[in-house]
Amino acid sequence: MKKREIRSFYLNERKNLSSQKLEQISIEAADCFFNNxxxxxxxxxxxxxxxxxxxxxxxxxxIDRFWKSYPDIDISIPKTDRANLSIDSYYFTPTTVLEENPWKIPEPIDAQPTPHEVIDLVFLPMLAFDRRGYRVGYGKGFYDRFLATCREDVLKIGISCFPPTDPIEDVDQYDIPMNYCIVGKELYKF
Structure with a gap:
């Protein structure tokens, strides 16, 4: 299938998940990450x-487990630059003030920018992914542009609600594959 079809299908599938199921998957994904x-x-x-x-x-x-068990690891979160269809990264602490942008995404206010070259690990949002490690997001390419500005050796870990799909047909030269993807208790390596 092509990205557009995959996006439409998995947006619907995800909206049909119960809040209890989504919380279960989220907790399992956190456990899977810290255990592996x-x-x-x-x-x-x-x-x-x-x-x-x-x-x-x-x-x-x-995030909470990083703050509790790994206080020496800095956490950074995205803030969208809508004019350039890009993401900037900002340090995130328990006292960082957040505000929702027009897409209802919480973003930091008055936080310190994180230089992209210091980022060692990036968690990637998605709707779906394939068995080669390519992901389908919301279709604007924000994270692929962001990853292109990070170090080449940055660890790319996706988090998904669903197992991999068949290969995405319309992957292009701008799509950057993940190293791993977590789906609940399952870890996929590419």
Missing amino acids: FDLKSVKCSHIFLSIPLQAEINTKYI
């Missing part, structure tokens, strides 16, 4: 904040 990755070399992790209206994985379980 050695974080000794990670100094800064970029993670998206969930959009509740889109029934996204709830990343607060990962």
